[in-house]
Amino acid sequence: MSLITVHVDYRLALSEIKQRIQTTQMRAVLAANNELLSLYWYIGQKIVTLQQAQAWGGAVVEEMAKDLQAEHPGIQGFSRTSLFAMRQFYLFLSPRFTIVPQAVGQLPWGHIRTILAKIKDVDIALFYASACAENGWSRSILDLQIEQDLHLRQGLAPSNFKAVLPAPQSELAQQTLKDPYMFDFLTLSQRAVERDVENQLVSNITRFLLELGKGFAFLGRQYPLEVNNRSYFLDLLFYHTRLKCYVVVELKTGEFKPEYVGKINFYLSAVDDLLRGEGDQPSIGLILCKDKTRLDVEYALRDVNKPIGVSSFITKEIPIDIQTQLPTVAEIEEELAGKL
DNA sequence: AGGAGCGGAGGGGCATGTCT
DNA sequence: AGACATGCCCCTCCGCTCCT
Numbered sequence: 001m002s003l004i005t006v007h008v009d010y011r012l013a014l015s016e017i018k019q020r021i022q023t024t025q026m027r028a029v030l031a032a033n034n035e036l037l038s039l040y041w042y043i044g045q046k047i048v049t050l051q052q053a054q055a056w057g058g059a060v061v062e063e064m065a066k067d068l069q070a071e072h073p074g075i076q077g078f079s080r081t082s083l084f085a086m087r088q089f090y091l092f093l094s095p096r097f098t099i100v101p102q103a104v105g106q107l108p109w110g111h112i113r114t115i116l117a118k119i120k121d122v123d124i125a126l127f128y129a130s131a132c133a134e135n136g137w138s139r140s141i142l143d144l145q146i147e148q149d150l151h152l153r154q155g156l157a158p159s160n161f162k163a164v165l166p167a168p169q170s171e172l173a174q175q176t177l178k179d180p181y182m183f184d185f186l187t188l189s190q191r192a193v194e195r196d197v198e199n200q201l202v203s204n205i206t207r208f209l210l211e212l213g214k215g216f217a218f219l220g221r222q223y224p225l226e227v228n229n230r231s232y233f234l235d236l237l238f239y240h241t242r243l244k245c246y247v248v249v250e251l252k253t254g255e256f257k258p259e260y261v262g263k264i265n266f267y268l269s270a271v272d273d274l275l276r277g278e279g280d281q282p283s284i285g286l287i288l289c290k291d292k293t294r295l296d297v298e299y300a301l302r303d304v305n306k307p308i309g310v311s312s313f314i315t316k317e318i319p320i321d322i323q324t325q326l327p328t329v330a331e332i333e334e335e336l337a338g339k340l
Numbered sequence: 341a342g343g344a345g346c347g348g349a350g351g352g353g354c355a356t357g358t359c360t
Numbered sequence: 361a362g363a364c365a366t367g368c369c370c371c372t373c374c375g376c377t378c379c380t
Contacts, residue, residue, distance in 0.1 A: 061367090079350050084368060110347050117369065138346060 034105045037112070041100050044090030047083065061087065077109075085113050096122055103130040110139055118146050127151045135214050153178040158294055159309035160301040161284075169281055173243055173307060177286065181211055181313040194251045197315075198222075198235055201251075215242040225270045234267055245281035246271050249288060256292035256310060258300040268306040282306070288313050 047061060061083045068078040089112065093101065103126055104112060111132060119125040131150065132142050157179035161170040183201070201208045202221055209216055216238045223237040236249040248271055250264050264285040271283045285308040297310045 077349070081350055081368080082348090088368080108347060110349085113348095140346085 030106060033108065034100065036109065037100045037105055040086045040109070041090055041093075043083065044086035044088070045094070047087045048090055048094075085116065088116055092116055092125070093122065101126065101129075103133055106133040108139075111137075111142055114139055114142055115146075118143075124151050141210065148182045150178070153180065153182075157286075157309045157311040158292075158297040158301070159307065160304055161307050161309065164305050164307050165282065169243065170307075173284055173309075176213060176215070176240065176243060177309045177311060178211075178213070179311040181288065181311055183208070183211065183313045183315045194235065194253055197251050197253055201236070212238075215240045216247065217241060219246075225267070225274060227270050227274075232267065232270065234271075237271075240284075243281060243284070244279065246275055246283040247286060248283060249286045252287065252289035254290055256287065256289045256296055256300075256312075258296065260287050260289070261300045261304055261308060264308060265304055265306050268308070284309070286311065 047064070061080060065078055065080040065083050068083075093104070107115075107129055112129075115125050115128055115132075119128060128142065128146060128151065131137075131145070137145065155175045155177065157174075157177035159174060159177065161173045164170075165173060183197075198221055205218060209218065217240070219237040219239055221236050223234040225232045225234065234248050235251045238247040238249065239245070240247050248264060248267050250260060250267075252260060264287060268283050268285050276283060283306075285306060287308065287310045289310065289312055292310055292312055301308055301310070
């Protein structure tokens, strides 16, 4: 056996061990978290049972918090507030579940408290719990997604995926698109043209990718394609790692027009011919426009054989009347001078 | 080293319910 | 009706980790 082979074997083994250490650590943390949540569930259940059986109120919670804290001075997490949260946790989920549901068991306690505080419907809560576990959101991102009603937008974009893609791929593709997209990190005037939107999207690429969702890998803007000695440029090009296909995005700052479909259809054929590789699924088109009517989109997509979706997007626009009402620099300086 | 981001925790206080 | 109890939400603080 040559030295080089030994070297390669060793490197391979080392990387496999490293990976195993990581997954074991992760599983241990998850298991510990699950145990903790089971404890919280149990305490919540105990409090509810006591309150029902003895017709006790919150005073018992107060008392229990005091006693537990006195009993375990080093251990945190048993304050009055925390015990109330455990009680709420149990009351909320116990009509449907006898133990901590799987999606919820993967979340940190702080995330669960956020969901409990903001969501009153069990199904919607479970939606956010699984989305959060799947995407690894921090608490502030979870907050943002709830505020922007992700559960109402996911999978709602009108498309022809069902008609032109085979079953599992069409379902997955549909779930990937939202309607509308929230680009509220963009500040645009009424006259914004496509290139402005594109510029801002690219300079806010982290927020943009977060809003698009998991799996979108950014390949470029104004991506050049050579067809028949003529150059065409795609507004934005992505590869979706889970769908295993290219995603062509066309930006329109105005209302949806049927001819946009023809254009993106052409781009999709070009991408399928020039870029699509052996294992790649058919490329998908997404038209992002400021406005659309569902019927227009349905007609425009009806007899198109490339998978295309249409979503609108919402930005933080500065209305004209406010723009003209904004103070001038001189006015601000004057104001400041008065204060000092 | 220190700044930023994250998650855990608890205090303060508000809204509603209940008792006198 | 007013006083008091109860439930729980918002905000902030703290400690930890990771990155620069």
